[in-house]
Amino acid sequence: MTRRQHSPDGQLVPCARVEPEVFHSDELVGLAKSTCAGCPLGEACRLRARTNREWGTWGGETSRERANAGYAPHGWTRPNPAAL
C-alpha cells in the first residue's frame, strides 16, 4: 500500500513530509505515531491497513497493535512471549 500524499481537501498529509522508513522501524514508533496524530485520514488509514493486513504504522496503529486487534499483517507470527 502506498502512503497517501493528500487528504480529500487537498492538504498534504503529515506522513508526506517524513521518510517512509519511520513507519517501518520499531525504534521510531513514537515518531510515526506522533506524525499520524491529528491526521484527517487517521481512521480511514487505520481501517485500510487492517483490511489489507499491512506491515508498519498506519493511522497511528503499529503492526503489533493490529495483530492484537485480530488483523495481523500477512506473514505475522506470534512473538515468543519470553522475548517480550
Ligand code: SF4
Ligand atoms: S494516518 Fe498517518 S500514515 Fe495515514 S495518511 Fe495520515 S499521517 Fe499518513
